[in-house]
Amino acid sequence: MAKSLKDLIEEALEDLEEESLKKFKRKLNEVQPEAGYNRIPRGKLEKADRMDIADHIVSYYLQQYGLSITLQVLEAINEKGVAESLRTNAAAADGASGSTVSVPPPTRSSREGAGAGPRPAGQHFVDQHRQQIISRTTLVEPIIDHLLSAGLLTDEQYERVGTRDTIQNKMRELYSFERGWGEGDKDEFYRALETHNPPLVRDLERQ
Template sequence: MGLTLQEGLVKALKKLEDSSFQGFIEKLSVLEVREQYKNIPKDELTGKDPEHVAGLIIEYYKYAYGAEVTLVVLEDIDEKKVREELQHDLMEADPSKNGLGTKMFTVMRNDFLFDDKVNFIDDHRSKLITKITDVDPVLRDLRDQGLLTQEQYNDVMENITTWEKMRDLCDIIRYWEDIGKYTAYNVLRGYNEEIIRDLETEDWNLVLRLESQTGGGHFLDRHRSHLIDNIKEVNPLLEDLRSNCLLTEGNYNDLQAMTTPEIKMRNLCDIFRHQSDTVKDQVYIYLWRYNYTVINNLEISERKAKST
């Protein structure tokens, strides 16, 4: 079985030299975190060992977001190798021991709509309450997976109508961590696929309308200028693209000979400008892997624009 999240964090932090570990603590204490969270005070981190720091990360940020924060900080202090090894460990984490789980972390890494799925039930609460027809097996599954307590399960099941059960379930899910919300979405979809698919189609149509208003096109094209100016980890991206036959050896050598990340990214964008969206999606995956913060910030800005 895999590591728990805390074991994975401790393993990663112990790999850091003293100076890097102190840099990790410094950055962690001032990192700009999501609005529903707060920074870990520096005085709680100072002088603490990796076990204690890992425990504080989970205490303050829970599981999914705690993993994300740790990966971002490791990237920011230029500990790329440790970050990569931690990411691998998290992909093998044991969900039965409060880890992330292989399937879950793979989704976090590769499914760029992960945040939308996390918030799917909150975002569609009123429609789900009126439309969902099969909620009892959802409740049983969530109870069996330890997300609903037996008491919560009993309270919800006391309701007579499906809409009342769904209403109370949505109210409970609202306060769960990201992984719990994502699991609830998947369970709900499993028993009510047609309803969920219709709502997802509505979401997708909204995205298409937004894109038509903002110039449309693929993410790489919409944000070409920003990517050129802000992407710094280009070389490992080029290596992955070459290894997966998305760059020819000639293109790879030409790009590697260029002197700055900006020039490399400008020419890389030009190479893929006229490629299919399927190819661009693969480029996006590798781009995200090495430049998570830049890509995530762009995704957040688009989601905020979509919601206005």
């Protein structure tokens, strides 16, 4: 009997170490789903085991979109091998069943220099617009949650940003760590801004 996409998602989660599973749940809760879907509540994920998580993914996103979400989150937490294995297994199950499931292609990793928005030669978007990003960001916590999940901030750095007294000082503290990031890391920072403050990013891109 061919395995369902839910079975394959659960098997992929079984391949994650406990720390990676925590990152997966945190990142899954941050995902902004497409119109027509609701985000999985944080409370349902906090104590969920691998089987529960797979059940929630399929319950909230159905099998096809759930597969896409799962692959997106695995790649975001840098579990590229698990994502590729899931993609291969899903494609094989699709062929064996004769169904029309679409298996999403891999995204270019931020660690592999994926582009992230317009930038002038030699300067990254997040550096070009540093002053405005600091002054116009209205909510820092989702951004640093994203960066912690992606491994760009340590727990200590996360706490240092979070304890600053104003939003602008939190962003200044965050930028003190950004100075040591590579291009791929800055791409991930861009994606965090794009996910959690899309109006600001769109406005800056038009400048």
